[in-house]
Structures are given as structure tokens and as C-alpha cells.
Amino acid sequence: MVSESEPLVEVRNITKNFGNIQALNDVDLTLREGEILGLLGDNGSGKSTFVKVLVGIHDPNEGEVFIRGEPVDIGGPKDARRHGIATVYQDLAVVDEMSVAENMFLGRMPRKSVAGPVSIIDYDQMQERAEKILRERLNIHLDPTTKVESLSGGERQAVAIARALVTDPDILIMDEPTSALSADSTERVQELIRSLRANGISVLMISHDLNEVFDLTDRITVLNNGDLVGTIDTDDVVEDDVLGMMMGSMPTEQAQSA
Numbered sequence: 001m002v003s004e005s006e007p008l009v010e011v012r013n014i015t016k017n018f019g020n021i022q023a024l025n026d027v028d029l030t031l032r033e034g035e036i037l038g039l040l041g042d043n044g045s046g047k048s049t050f051v052k053v054l055v056g057i058h059d060p061n062e063g064e065v066f067i068r069g070e071p072v073d074i075g076g077p078k079d080a081r082r083h084g085i086a087t088v089y090q091d092l093a094v095v096d097e098m099s100v101a102e103n104m105f106l107g108r109m110p111r112k113s114v115a116g117p118v119s120i121i122d123y124d125q126m127q128e129r130a131e132k133i134l135r136e137r138l139n140i141h142l143d144p145t146t147k148v149e150s151l152s153g154g155e156r157q158a159v160a161i162a163r164a165l166v167t168d169p170d171i172l173i174m175d176e177p178t179s180a181l182s183a184d185s186t187e188r189v190q191e192l193i194r195s196l197r198a199n200g201i202s203v204l205m206i207s208h209d210l211n212e213v214f215d216l217t218d219r220i221t222v223l224n225n226g227d228l229v230g231t232i233d234t235d236d237v238v239e240d241d242v243l244g245m246m247m248g249s250m251p252t253e254q255a256q257s258a
């Protein structure tokens with residue numbers, strides 16, 4: 001059994017330029033086994049770019065990624081999934097006309113052979129697996145045959161998260177998972193994120209909502225204008241410290257401590 005503080009993902013010295021915009025400048029980040037790590041920073045500070053570099057959507061100009069201490073080369077979302085990383089993107093898209101199960105298995109629906117090489121989608125298996133993921137991983141009871149258009153905002157986000165869980169990841173990245181939700185739905189989705197951690201999934205979560213960040217995260221990494229400001233234990237700071245970090249300065253006490 002690994003200890004809680006074991007580094008699961010280590011990202012070192014990431015630099016990413018878009019033409020002459022320096023979106024990330026020598027950024028380090030460590031996600032530990034079993035934690036929820038918040039990634040914070042003002043608009044345009046580089047958070048989404050960081051996530052896209054980590055999952056191989058963007059090629060960094062410099063930098064390395066290690067998983068469980070091993071250097072890895074992540075060339076795209078497929079590689080990321082192979083390394084146990086799944087992502088729920090900021091501009092989440094679930095397909096309204098499709099069922100919960102179809103959304104979860106979009107692009108990778110299980111098939112069964114009917115006659116020699118001829119196969120069809122195995123709806124029974126798909127629905128069974130969808131229901132199991134929702135119940136066991138997220139602790140929610142949704143009929144997998146329900147069309148997504150009839151769901152609440154929070155339930156739709158749950159489907160987007162459940163879709164990321166189909167590949168059985170141990171690392172889940174979420175870019176603003178609650179930003180488009182009502183207060184009620186937000187609370188439900190926050191519960192889901194806690195149950196992910198309870199199920200041993202390590203979470204990297206981008207959020208602008210400081211209350212949420214203080215409620216959910218174990219540690220916080222802050223970016224400012226593409227630079228890493230620092231990483232702190234959530235219990236060691238108050239909101240003003242984090243606001244200060246978002247403007248570029250570490251709280252004096254906590255500097256270097258996390």
C-alpha cells in the first residue's frame with residue numbers, strides 16, 4: 001500500500017508558447033496519490049493549457065511528465081488514458097438525444113458477435129456497465145436508458161464524469177466541473193468528487209470558486225500569468241492568502257512548506 005503522500009503524477013518544468021504568447025513558463029506540479037489538488041489562477045493564467053499539455057493535446061516546448069516516478073511520453077488523450085488519466089473538459093458536451101449509457105460509452109460501445117464477423121452493439125452489457133459505474137463509483141442511481149435531455153444540470157455533469165470513469169482511470173482531471181451549475185447541482189457534483197477520492201481516484205481540479213476549493217481540496221497549486229506561484233496545503237491558508245497567490249505572491253509563512 002502506498003502512502004497518501006506518494007507522488008502519482010509529477011510534471012516538471014513545463015513551458016508552452018503559442019507564437020509569442022508564453023502560456024506556461026517553467027511550471028512544476030505534483031499530484032499525490034489519493035488527493036484532490038486544486039489548480040487555481042485568474043483567467044488566462046494557463047490552467048487549461050497546463051491540462052492540455054498533461055493529456056497530450058498540446059506539445060510542450062519544454063518539460064517532462066513522470067507517473068509513479070517513471071518518465072512518460074503522452075502524445076494524446078489515448079496515451080493519457082493508457083496511463084490511467086481521464087479528463088472532464090471545461091466545455092463539456094453530452095449529447096442530448098442519446099441515453100446516459102450511450103453518452104458514457106460514446107466511441108467505445110461494447111459489441112457482440114451475431115454471425116461470424118458480423119457484430120452489433122451489446123446494449124445489455126453497455127447498460128449494465130453504465131449502471132454499475134454510476135452506482136459503485138459515483139453512488140448515484142440513474143436509469144442508464146434515460147435520455148440526457150431530461151436530466152438536471154448536476155445529473156448531466158455526473159454523466160460527463162461517469163463517461164471519464166469508463167476507462168477505469170486512477171487520475172481524473174476536471175476543468176471547472178461546477179462552473180455551469182446551479183447551487184443545488186454544484187453541491188451534488190461536489191459530493192461526487194468526494195466519492196471519487198474515497199474510491200482511490202486522485203483528482204486534479206481547476207476551479208474559480210474559492211469556497212469550493214476550500215471545501216474540496218487537500219492542496220492548491222496557483223498559477224499567475226503562466227508562472228507557478230506555488231503549492232500549499234489547503235488547511236494552512238485562508239482565502240486572502242490564496243487571492244494573494246493568484247496575484248503572484250506567496251504567503252510568507254507557507255512559502256516552500258508544501
Ligand SMILES: Nc1ncnc2c1ncn2[C@@H]1O[C@H](COP(=O)(O)OP(=O)(O)OP(=O)(O)O)[C@@H](O)[C@H]1O
Pocket residue numbers: 018021022023041042043044045046047048049050
Ligand atoms: N490554442 C491557443 N492558441 C493561442 N493562444 C492560446 C491557446 N490556448 C490558450 N492560449 C493563450 O494562453 C493563455 C492561457 O490560456 P488558458 O486557456 O490556459 O488560461 P486559463 O487559465 O485556463 O483561463 P480561464 O480561467 O479563462 O479558463 C491565454 O493568454 C490564452 O489566450
Ligand SMILES: [Mg+2]
Pocket residue numbers: 047048049090175
Ligand atoms: Mg481554462
